[in-house]
Amino acid sequence: MKLRALKTPAALVDLDVVERNTTHMAERMARLGCRLRPHVKTHKCVEIARLQVRGHFGGITVSTLAEARLFAAAGFRDITYAFPLPINRIEEAASLGSQLDRFSVLLDHPATLHELETHSHRTGVRFSVFLKVDCGYHRVGVDPDRDESVWFAAKLSQSPHLDFRGILTHAGQSYRCRTLEEISRVAGQEREVMVAFANRLRQAGVRVDEVSVGSTPTMSVTQDLEGVTEARPGNYVFYDAFQASIGSCSLSDCAFSVLVTVVGQYPDRNKLVVDGGSLAFSLDPGPRHADPECGYGSFITTDGRRPMPELRLVSMSQEHGQIYGRGPIDFERYPVGSQLRIVPNHSCLAAAMFDRYHVVREDHVLDEWSPIRGW
Numbered sequence: 001m002k003l004r005a006l007k008t009p010a011a012l013v014d015l016d017v018v019e020r021n022t023t024h025m026a027e028r029m030a031r032l033g034c035r036l037r038p039h040v041k042t043h044k045c046v047e048i049a050r051l052q053v054r055g056h057f058g059g060i061t062v063s064t065l066a067e068a069r070l071f072a073a074a075g076f077r078d079i080t081y082a083f084p085l086p087i088n089r090i091e092e093a094a095s096l097g098s099q100l101d102r103f104s105v106l107l108d109h110p111a112t113l114h115e116l117e118t119h120s121h122r123t124g125v126r127f128s129v130f131l132k133v134d135c136g137y138h139r140v141g142v143d144p145d146r147d148e149s150v151w152f153a154a155k156l157s158q159s160p161h162l163d164f165r166g167i168l169t170h171a172g173q174s175y176r177c178r179t180l181e182e183i184s185r186v187a188g189q190e191r192e193v194m195v196a197f198a199n200r201l202r203q204a205g206v207r208v209d210e211v212s213v214g215s216t217p218t219m220s221v222t223q224d225l226e227g228v229t230e231a232r233p234g235n236y237v238f239y240d241a242f243q244a245s246i247g248s249c250s251l252s253d254c255a256f257s258v259l260v261t262v263v264g265q266y267p268d269r270n271k272l273v274v275d276g277g278s279l280a281f282s283l284d285p286g287p288r289h290a291d292p293e294c295g296y297g298s299f300i301t302t303d304g305r306r307p308m309p310e311l312r313l314v315s316m317s318q319e320h321g322q323i324y325g326r327g328p329i330d331f332e333r334y335p336v337g338s339q340l341r342i343v344p345n346h347s348c349l350a351a352a353m354f355d356r357y358h359v360v361r362e363d364h365v366l367d368e369w370s371p372i373r374g375w
């Protein structure tokens with residue numbers, strides 16, 4: 001089937017590019033001596049996760065318990081739930097823990113520890129646990145410079161109810177970078193903060209088996225992961241216009257795009273309107289710090305081969321996308337009914353807007369895959 005036959009807006013996954021990205025990251029991590037535990041939140045889809053773990057130990061990272069249940073049912077045996085465990089979901093975590101070889105949770109607060117221990121004392125279920133560390137993003141995680149953080153890690157490691165795995169961080173501050181050099185610096189900070197904290201814990205008598213790091217920008221450019229045991233990038237499987245803009249990848253590495261149809265032409269305003277708005281792309285503002293003109297994505301030809309920088313997706317409402325030309329639009333090229341293909345700013349959020357992905361090679365549709373939704 002050809003793209004032309006698809007109803008729009010449609011989510012497209014370019015199979016060749018996914019295969020290239022997964023192979024490239026797997027080889028990169030092997031070369032740097034680090035286990036790859038890909039984050040599957042970007043796609044939440046079993047077929048894509050299978051490509052990510054090819055040739056690997058098979059561990060994955062999830063962001064929701066709904067993902068954890070889907071991947072457990074699909075045969076994944078070692079899953080890390082990389083979100084601070086909500087205490088009202090402990091029962092579900094315990095159930096996943098009893099089905100899998102390993103289901104690890106993470107926490108950064110004594111109240112969660114207390115609830116886990118209470119549950120474990122009552123039921124006999126042991127939990128595999130990571131301590132979440134803040135390496136500079138300042139979203140969640142303990143401060144590695146504070147003595148209380150060492151004390152808390154010691155408490156986790158001494159708990160008879162827990163299997164303390166080690167420390168885990170996500171360098172989300174890498175998304176504030178503008179260049180490869182800036183990303184390299186953040187990657188260095190991520191590794192150094194974590195290795196130094198692991199060593200401090202070891203000196204205090206705490207056993208730290210795992211030092212887990214990973215964001216797509218840092219894992220795409222780092223040349224040194226000494227002292228790190230596992231990496232958890234996720235977005236790299238698709239990449240997106242944001243990553244291309246800050247230097248993690250190029251536009252031709254972007255595997256996820258949204259196919260839309262032109263529904264209106266407004267020559268006096270130099271504008272096209274398409275049937276994809278914020279419910280197809282999300283309202284992620286993109287890398288405005290690096291490119292104030294970025295709009296909501298980057299255009300590529302419908303066969304996926306070439307960029308089309310002449311168009312900008314400038315504004316959106318729920319179902320409308322408003323496209324302006326960087327110069328005068330050649331309206332004969334984009335008649336009403338014609339299709340346009342756009343790489344969104346943030347593929348994780350845009351993909352989450354769709355309940356099926358069309359797997360494509362150039363403009364041929366090969367298959368249809370379904371992701372899981374909800375929490």
Ligand SMILES: Cc1ncc(COP(=O)(O)O)c(C=O)c1O
Nearest residue numbers: 039082170215216232233234235
């Ligand atoms: C805890 C954690 N680990 C790993 C990742 C993956 O990072 P990225 O989306 O940059 O690939 C994320 C993303 O938000 C995360 O929150």
